Amino acid sequence: MIHIHLYGELTDIVGKEKIEMSSFQSLRKCLDALKEEFPSLNSKVYRVALNNEIIDEDVQLKQGDIIALMPPFAGG
């Protein structure tokens, strides 16, 4: 399984903070499947972290990976 952790506004769209998805070959395919399930994500801006590293490019996924989807930061 791949663990998806959602933050901020994205928790309103998905309805929870954590979901699990079956394994996917790549990060892009996993995110495409997520957006298909929750089309409102398509219009949102967010950064992606894989196992606590922010990444911009597509990468291969493995069992147990944790993907964090984070909307613009709003600390302070």
Add this chain to the structure above:
Amino acid sequence: MKRKEPKNIFLDGAISPEKIADSIAHHQVKTNIGAHDIFLGQVRADKIDGKEVKAIEYSANIELALKEVHEIREATFEKFDLTCMHIYHSLGIVNAGELCLFVFTSSAHRNEAMEACRYLVEEIKAKAPIFGKEIFQDDTHVWKVNK
């Protein structure tokens, strides 16, 4: 001066003025310090579409935020000649008028303390994955966007 271990910056709820006063008092034994600078972030009762914000509920990707702030802290010690540095951010509910961010820098002289404090605040706002749910008087909400 370098700090190697990531420190927890998160506190539950608002940051009390007493904590800030205590923190200042604790530095009086460090007599190589000649200047402190402090930034305090406070929750505003913004009016959005005619509704007033009564509180912000803060949440964070805690593990990643602590990692990012640790890197910011290390970079700040490299960049500025500081004696010490303290950073605290609230999680959970902080009511309008209460404090949510406390950044405290100390140095031998004012320029380093003041420049480092501003640098830290800007870096934390830009790089720490922290999120704020602005809650209105009628308990509806919007998500905070930093300007």
